[in-house]
Amino acid sequence: xxAEALVTSLRNQLVDLLGQDTVVTEPHDHExxxxxxxxxxxxxxxxxxxxxxxxxxxxxxxxxxxxxLDIVAQGGNTGLVLGALPDRPERQVVLSLERMRHxxxxxxxxxxxxxxxxxxxxxxxxxxxxxxxxxxLTLGAQGSCRIGGNVSTNAGGVNVLRYGMTRExxxxxxxVLADGSVWDGLxxxxxxxxxxxxxxxxxxxxxxxxxxxxxxxxxSPLPERxxxxxxxxxxxxxxxxxxxxxxxxxxxxxxxxxxxxxSAFTLAREAQPDLPLPIAIDYPAYxxxxxxxxxxxxxxxxxxxxxxxxxxxSLVLDGVxxxxxxQARQLWAIREGMNEGQALRGPHLRxxxxxxxxxxxxxxxEIGAELDDALPQCLAVAYGHxxxxxxxxxxxxxxxxxxxxxxTLIEQAKKMIxxxxxxxxxxxxxxxxxxxxxRDEFEHWISPVHRRLLEALKRxxxxxxxxxxxxxxxxxxxx
Amino acid sequence: MKVLVAIKRVIDYNVKIRVKSDxxxxxLTNVKMAMNPFCExxxxxxxxxxxxxxxxxxxxxxxGPKAAQEQLRTALALGADRAIHxxxxxxxxSLGAARALAKIVEEQQPGLVILGKQAIDTDNNQTGQxxxxxxxxxxxxxxxxxxxxxxxxxxxxxxxxxxxxxxxxLPAIVTTDLRLNEPRxxxxxxxxKAKKKPLEVRTPADLGVELAxxxxxxxxxxxxxxxxxxxxxxxxxxxxxxxxxxxxxx
Numbered sequence: 001x002x003a004e005a006l007v008t009s010l011r012n013q014l015v016d017l018l019g020q021d022t023v024v025t026e027p028h029d030h031e032x033x034x035x036x037x038x039x040x041x042x043x044x045x046x047x048x049x050x051x052x053x054x055x056x057x058x059x060x061x062x063x064x065x066x067x068x069l070d071i072v073a074q075g076g077n078t079g080l081v082l083g084a085l086p087d088r089p090e091r092q093v094v095l096s097l098e099r100m101r102h103x104x105x106x107x108x109x110x111x112x113x114x115x116x117x118x119x120x121x122x123x124x125x126x127x128x129x130x131x132x133x134x135x136x137l138t139l140g141a142q143g144s145c146r147i148g149g150n151v152s153t154n155a156g157g158v159n160v161l162r163y164g165m166t167r168e169x170x171x172x173x174x175x176v177l178a179d180g181s182v183w184d185g186l187x188x189x190x191x192x193x194x195x196x197x198x199x200x201x202x203x204x205x206x207x208x209x210x211x212x213x214x215x216x217x218x219x220s221p222l223p224e225r226x227x228x229x230x231x232x233x234x235x236x237x238x239x240x241x242x243x244x245x246x247x248x249x250x251x252x253x254x255x256x257x258x259x260x261x262x263s264a265f266t267l268a269r270e271a272q273p274d275l276p277l278p279i280a281i282d283y284p285a286y287x288x289x290x291x292x293x294x295x296x297x298x299x300x301x302x303x304x305x306x307x308x309x310x311x312x313x314s315l316v317l318d319g320v321x322x323x324x325x326x327q328a329r330q331l332w333a334i335r336e337g338m339n340e341g342q343a344l345r346g347p348h349l350r351x352x353x354x355x356x357x358x359x360x361x362x363x364x365x366e367i368g369a370e371l372d373d374a375l376p377q378c379l380a381v382a383y384g385h386x387x388x389x390x391x392x393x394x395x396x397x398x399x400x401x402x403x404x405x406x407x408t409l410i411e412q413a414k415k416m417i418x419x420x421x422x423x424x425x426x427x428x429x430x431x432x433x434x435x436x437x438x439r440d441e442f443e444h445w446i447s448p449v450h451r452r453l454l455e456a457l458k459r460x461x462x463x464x465x466x467x468x469x470x471x472x473x474x475x476x477x478x479x
Numbered sequence: 480m481k482v483l484v485a486i487k488r489v490i491d492y493n494v495k496i497r498v499k500s501d502x503x504x505x506x507l508t509n510v511k512m513a514m515n516p517f518c519e520x521x522x523x524x525x526x527x528x529x530x531x532x533x534x535x536x537x538x539x540x541x542x543g544p545k546a547a548q549e550q551l552r553t554a555l556a557l558g559a560d561r562a563i564h565x566x567x568x569x570x571x572x573s574l575g576a577a578r579a580l581a582k583i584v585e586e587q588q589p590g591l592v593i594l595g596k597q598a599i600d601t602d603n604n605q606t607g608q609x610x611x612x613x614x615x616x617x618x619x620x621x622x623x624x625x626x627x628x629x630x631x632x633x634x635x636x637x638x639x640x641x642x643x644x645x646x647x648x649l650p651a652i653v654t655t656d657l658r659l660n661e662p663r664x665x666x667x668x669x670x671x672k673a674k675k676k677p678l679e680v681r682t683p684a685d686l687g688v689e690l691a692x693x694x695x696x697x698x699x700x701x702x703x704x705x706x707x708x709x710x711x712x713x714x715x716x717x718x719x720x721x722x723x724x725x726x727x728x729x
Contacts, residue, residue, distance in 0.1 A: 224509040231667070278664040294509070300549070307667055320664035323553050324513040325493035327664060 003090055010046050010067055014093070017063040022056060024048035033094045036085050037078045037141070040347065044089035045072070052099045054174060054182060054213045060095055061211065062180035065466065071095050072468050073207035075117065075149025078141035080350070081435030083153065083206040087470050097148045100213060103127065111219040112171055112188040117148025117212050134222040136163035138256075140336060148212045154204035156431030158256045158290075161387035163220065165431070166203065172216035173199040178462040188216045201457065206433055207468040209461045223255070223292030227303040228328035231310075231319035232283030236386070237361040239287050242315040243387050246289065249306045253297070256290035257387035258335050264383060268337030270344055275333055278320045287386075288335050338383060342394060347403065349395040349410040353421055354430035357389040364391060367420045371395060371413060378409055390430040393417060434472045442472065480590035480627075480649070482525040482534040485580055485610075486518035486554055488547040489600040498701045505600075505699055514550040517595025519557075520655040523662040524625060525593050526558035533627045536560050538587060542579050542690070544568050548678065555673035556665040562678040563587075567690050575690040577609035582686040584614050589650060591632065596621055596654040607654035617647040621656040 014023045024030060025047055034043045046069060051057045064071050070092045074084040086092040100118035107113065108131060115124060121142040125135050137150060139157030149155075151173070155166045163169065172187040185199050202210050233239045239259050246254050265281045279286075291306070293299040303321060310316040322328035342348060355363045364382045371380045377398045384392040395413040397406045418428055418441060434442045446454070454473060458465065469475040490496065490505070491513040497506040514522075528534040539554040541547045542565040551562040565579050584592060597604035611618035619625075619634030623642070626633045632647040637656050665673075683690045711717045721728045 225511060229667075276661065279666075304670060308671055311667060311671070316667065319667035321667065321670060323519075323665055324516075325491050325511060326516075329493070 007046050007090055010069065013067055014047050014049070014063060014069075017066065018049065018051075018056075018060055022049055022051055022060065024050060030094070033074060033077060033096060034086060035077075036082055037080065038343070041082060041085060043086050045086045045092050045094045046090065048094045048096055050096050050099050054100075054176065057095070057097075057100075057176045057211055057213050058180045058182055061176055061178065061466075064093060065178075065180065065464070069093050070466050070469050071207075071211070072471075073097065073148075073152070073211045075146035075152070076120065076141065076144040077149075078145040079149065079153060079435060080352070080432045081429070081437040083433055083435030083468070083471050084149070085436065087436060088475075095211065097146060097211075097213065100148075101146075104214065106131065106133070107188065108133065110188055111221075112216060113219060114172075114186055114188070114214060114216045115147055116214050117146060117151075119147045121145050121147060121150060128219060129222055132222045134220045135169070135217055136220055137166055137169060140339060147215055147217070151203055151212050151215050152205060152207050153433045154431075156385065156388070156390065158258065158385060160385060160390075160431075161257060162252065162255045167200070169218045170199060170203060170215060171218050173202055173212055174214035175202050175210035175212055177210050178464060178466045182213075183210070186214060186216050190218075201461070204433065206435060206471050208458065208471055208473075209467065211467070221294045223299075224294045225297075225299040226255070226290060226292040226325075226328065227299045227321065228288070228290050228331050229303060229307060229319050229321040230279055230331045230334070231287045231289060231307070232279055232317045233285050233287055233315065234317060235284050235361070236364055236382070238315055239285055239386060240357060240361055242287060242310055243357075245310060245313075245315060246291075246306055249309065250291055250302050253291050253293055253299070253302065254289065254387065255292040256288065256385075258288040258384065259386035259391070260286040260288065260335060260338065260383045261381055262286070263379065263381055264334055264338045267341030267345075267381070268334045269341070271337045271340035272333065275337060276330060278327075278331065279318060283317055288331060335383075338381075342381070342396060345396050345399065346401075347406050347410070348397060349413045349417075351393045351395075351414070351417055351428070352390070352430050352432040353393055353417065353426055353428055354388065354390040355421065355424040355426035357386075359424050360386065360389050360391065363420065363424045363426065364393070367393065367417055370416055370420065374416065375409060375413060377401075378413065380413075388430070436471055439470075439472065439474065443474065480528075480534050481536045481538060481587065482528060483584065483587055483589035483592045484518070484521050484525045484537060484539045484554065484559065485576075485592070485594045485606070486522065486539055486541050486550055487515045487595070487598045487600075488512050488541065488543050488550045489515045489598050492516055492599050496701075498699050502698050502700060504696060512546070512549070514553055515595050515598045515600075517597060517599070517655050517657070518550075519595075519662040520657070520659050521593040521595050521653075522554045522557050522559060523660045524622075524653075524655060525591075526663075527660065528591075528625075528627070529558065534591070538563065538589065540565065540580065540583050542567060542571050542576050542683075551678055552670075552673050553665060555676045555678075556670040557663060558669070559676075561676055564678060564680045565683060565686065566680055567683055569690050570692050570696070571690050572692050572694055573603045573605035574609055575688070575692065576606045577613055578688045579683060579686055579690065580606070580610050581613040582688055584610070584616075591627075591650060592616070592652045593625075594652070594654050596656055607652055611652040614652070616650055616652050618652040618654070619645050619647055620654045622653050623656050623658045625653055625659065 097118040100116040104114040136159045379396040491511040525537045537559040539559040540563040594607040624635035
């Protein structure tokens with residue numbers, strides 16, 4: 001009872017300091033901010049703060065300091081590793097950037113824009129497209145995720161192979177620091193070697209070093225022609241050979257290269273029963289490839305020429321090329337439907353691993369055989385952005401398994417995968433980050449020197465450990 | 480039986496249409512073009528008739544610029560046997576297209592002609608009907624089902640009150656509605672093969688038809704943009720705005 005009274009008192013003090021409009025006090029209204037995207041985890045917070053501009057973010061940070069509260073910054077809350085989910089309800093607030101959604105400026109000559117952290121990725125992309133500009137970051141959650149979160153997690157997605165991770169799309173940042181001061185690093189310069197590139201510290205830091213309030217982003221010309229094909233291939237090894245060939249043949253205009261097992265069709269149809277099957281579903285593996293171009297380059301000719309060569313060299317067994325955007329969307333619907341199909345099969349192991357592309361096929365074959373051997377009752381699916389050496393290796397327990405059985409199977413599979421991954425010099429988090437979900441794996445993996453560097457950074461920039469404590473590294477009581 | 484399918488190259492139906500700044504036309508620069516969706520359905524139906532052994536040859540024809548050969552090649556990849564391209568850079572209106580097609584029908588003597596019910600660029604929905612009038616052939620428009628039985632064509636049509644079934648003598652003209660079939664995807668080996676299938680280029684002059692348009696396009700206007708909504712602070716404010724600004728209540 002005493003704890004509850006304390007929380008209520010903190011809430012009231014936040015209202016006094018920041019105003020009714022900024023503070024969401026009703027615990028009922030906290031629910032969407034205190035639940036993870038999969039709906040597997042729920043939490044609570046002292047309050048949810050919704051500042052409208054950078055000044056209000058700074059004021060919110062100062063208020064939290066005054067009241068000795070910790071801050072979990074949040075964008076669209078679509079993260080997959082619990083990086084934006086509070087874990088100490090009695091002393092943490094969620095600071096949502098959702099109201100900061102202005103586009104401050106767009107410069108067509110510079111191919112850059114300055115946007116606020118709360119801009120929804122898809123809305124931002126569509127707005128830029130109107131002006132013939134392209135922000136390449138493309139991922140499943142783009143209808144909900146926000147640019148601040150994308151930067152804080154260094155999001156990946158399907159276009160990484162051509163345009164890079166979010167880090168490569170950021171020119172500058174505006175960040176509110178733990179003491180409430182504002183660092184204005186909103187440069188749109190492409191070349192600027194004045195000392196250490198500070199913005200890099202905040203990209204992928206998952207809100208542990210500062211709160212990103214605005215981002216200067218790098219834009220590209222909008223691809224006017226996008227060619228999409230779904231191909232049947234012999235195995236992952238051939239798929240990787242095809243990717244190598246495609247990069248050379250198309251002068252790096254391949255904008256997506258996704259690998260799928262035959263079970264993709266079954267899983268996608270479990271989520272969308274009327275999804276058409278454009279290709280025979282008994283090839284050993286499938287590739288979804290996209291080539292995009294603008295101006296004078298004829299992507300269609302490029303795609304047809306590439307695939308003609310690839311068929312002659314037996315890299316491709318069969319395939320369909322979308323003749324309209326509607327058909328292209330249907331092909332992507334298979335890839336996206338896979339995720340929904342897996343979700344419908346209940347709690348399962350989702351991984352996000354990467355290994356050097358040259359060793360990816362060997363890794364997937366080896367761990368696939370090990371999983372089949374040790375856990376024959378589970379379905380292991382490997383799919384993903386193969387062009388980047390990134391595979392989602394998921395393990396689905398059998399339909400009848402109880403929650404406890406699922407948990408055991410998931411832990412067992414995770415151990416096996418991480419063990420094998422280490423041999424291949426891979427990463428257990430290619431694009432999802434560490435958050436709270438992978439903290440233990442991270443701690444186990446980092447070297448003492450690595451850890452010392454991370455802690456030194458944290459101490460220097462957020463000495464009171466106020467920003468997202470418990471994310472990436474275990475919370476340390478510094479005060 | 481030979482089946483003739485007429486197709487049209489149009490702006491891809493998923494593309495957001497932009498109007499040129501001088502309002503003279505729709506802006507087609509660097510815009511994704513595709514086969515008109517109703518024409519895709521027409522090609523699919525012809526190919527299915529061939530697969531059933533009803534049709535012996537599928538000939539696909541288009542009237543349009545050189546780039547329209549891209550759509551002819553797509554039709555060939557989907558299963559058409561050969562293509563005829565009536566090349567013109569003019570903006571072709573329905574009657575012009577129907578006249579050119581009537582000449583092709585005269586030359587090719589098909590047992591059945593299938594067209595899309597309308598092209599999504601101008602939404603005229605006239606070419607099939609005009610072609611029937613010019614050739615004097617029976618027509619079954621808005622077909623949702625087509626079957627050849629004992630040398631006659633049975634066409635099920637979607638009409639306001641439900642479904643209507645017609646029996647036509649052959650040769651006949653059919654225009655396709657959306658639910659006739661689900662078009663297939665172009666398969667890679669077939670796309671390769673399509674490059675080697677015959678494609679004959681004709682000119683309006685050698686067909687003896689005049690395609691110059693008698694309709695002048697004066698102006699293209701995009702639809703008015705919807706105004707953004709506003710949030711009101713209270714029920715009283717809402718009632719006030721409904722009364723005094725929107726004037727929908729009194």
